[in-house]
Amino acid sequence: MAPTLEDWESQLPPVPAPLANYTLFRRSGRIAFTSGVVPLVEGRLQAEGRLGEDLTVEEGYEAARTCALLTLSILREHLKGLDRIRQVLRAVVFVASAPGFHEQPQVADGASDLLVEVLGEAGTPARMAVGVAELPLGAPVELALTVETRR
């Protein structure tokens, strides 16, 4: 049997600490914004470095999945439950990329696939996947979501 929202909620990682002077969540009406998160597990990066150089696509995919779990943890805390998410509007996925690496969409699917696993079709985001020079702490992936909440 597929896990329920409650099953997912019980398995989410702790809400991450902000790395500097910002808040993890803001909302205006039904639109909520999360900060960019990097794949920190118990205070350490799950993977470090750039795709196409230090890490495989599979490792990047897993890092993107972790970013999505952390972001759901933020949303659960601020919305008081994952059932308050009506749909994911947009995911922005930055992928630290060495010259010549073009598989950002395959890496970003680590986030999309998790969101769909948890939220169903409503979790499929409009998405930007972009290869960038460097990310905070040397992270391979940074993810930020815009979501619509239920009233």
Next chain:
Amino acid sequence: MAPTLEDWESQLPPVPAPLANYTLFRRSGRIAFTSGVVPLVEGRLQAEGRLGEDLTVEEGYEAARTCALLTLSILREHLKGLDRIRQVLRAVVFVASAPGFHEQPQVADGASDLLVEVLGEAGTPARMAVGVAELPLGAPVELALTVETRR
């Protein structure tokens, strides 16, 4: 005589296929979000590589124009007509850039100019133009829009 919205609609390219697990369009109330698109024409990149190295500013400008046409095609399909666009709120234009290339605004104007050509003053976006390391498939430009729809 300037082309009408109907003229433009008849000339738009087919809606692109997503490259991975995401949707091209999401909406909440009057705000609509499109996914990042790259300049694919009949399944092939119109231009490939980085600005300041592989491509001229003019080639980048044309690639950005193609991204805008593809995005209008997405909006026409999901909104049932370009006349449902009230204004373009924000354009984010990522430009694959070699070291020392700083003309991202001139490249991004390929998108802005097309949006204004089609939608008039309402097409002028608030905009971010940013030079990044690498884009999906080796594309030179990626464009995403946030638009306001009519009720």
Next chain:
Amino acid sequence: MAPTLEDWESQLPPVPAPLANYTLFRRSGRIAFTSGVVPLVEGRLQAEGRLGEDLTVEEGYEAARTCALLTLSILREHLKGLDRIRQVLRAVVFVASAPGFHEQPQVADGASDLLVEVLGEAGTPARMAVGVAELPLGAPVELALTVETRR
């Protein structure tokens, strides 16, 4: 005594000129979007180049602070006063970064700290800080905000 909003308004720099074909501000309902701005002071970049190579974190921090001041100047003009800002929803901070530079959050705090200084807790943004290859004109930082306005 801490400066009031009126004190800040009297000290803001002039609204910057767009670098190309875009507008500095768009609004839909209570959500307002600003364009990406670079740290231009009297038409010249306050600092130029990449972090981790040409500039110190402190210089990047000051550049981010200038971007925030310019953005508040745009918001003051279009909203007719800083008191019309209800909260900052999201800040996107792109930092031109040399290989191995990972202190984007410390640079981006130049913008966050100023927003909090002026707007209090409501100025703390959800935030993305990202290291990119190159920015327009050779700027070290580009900032764009999404804010909620008062009715």
